[in-house]
Amino acid sequence: MRQIKTPKHVSPQxxxxxxxxxxxxxxxxxxxxxxxxxxDSTWYRGLEKPRWQPPSWAFGAVWTPLYASIAWAGGRALHRARGDDRRGLAAGVGANLALNAAWNWMFFGCRSPKAGLLGTLALDVSNAELIRRTTRIDRTAGRSLLPYAAWCAFATALNASIVRRNPA
Structure with a gap:
């Protein structure tokens, strides 16, 4: 795996x-x-969920540091990347964040656990690609995205369990 070197003369700004x-x-x-x-919607409260689903408050508590790590890792890697690597990474971060936000609309907005499952599977693939691309530029930044990918994999398992429990 090649590491991209940061130029020595980068302006402080x-x-x-x-x-x-x-x-x-x-x-x-x-x-x-x-x-x-x-x-708190009637639709969501009516879904059968597994016992291992975290309480609602846990999602905000987990997502806050995960979002911070995405911003930090992306900023660090973008700062070090140049040319095609920088453009590719910027596009990868943008696509990943779009998929991240889209899951909420697919699951809650469409009231469709099945659509949500498709969305979270696409996000998992995007996470793997983002980690690969980021790690190629900066290993520390890439590693800092691992908790994000792990939480999304957990969310995929949770979403799949909700789909199995609510087949309609």
Whole structure:
């Protein structure tokens, strides 16, 4: 695995810009996704869920540091990447965040656990690609995305269990 070297002469102003960009993108993702979520809706409360589903408050408690890690890892890797690697990483982060927000709309907005499962499976594939691409640029940034991928894999298992319990 090749590591991309950061040029030695990078302006101080340029060093914070990738972090600002990823922070804005992650915040937009969180806001867009949250707009669809209503865990108190009659529809959602009526779904049969597994006993191992975390309580509603746990999702915010987990997503806050995960979103922070995505912004940090993306900013760090974008700061180090150049040329095609930078463009590819920026596109990968954007696609990943779009899939992240889309899951909420697929599951809650469409009131469809099956659509949500398709969305979370696509997000899992995107996570693997984002980790691969990020790690190629910066191993530390890539490793910091592992908890995000693990939580999304857990969410996929949870979503699949809800689909099995609610076949209609």
């Amino acid at each position: 340029a060093s914070w810009q990738p972090y600002a960009l990823t922070t804005v993108a992650v915040t937009a993702c969180a806001v867009a996704g949250a707009a669809a979520v209503n865990p």
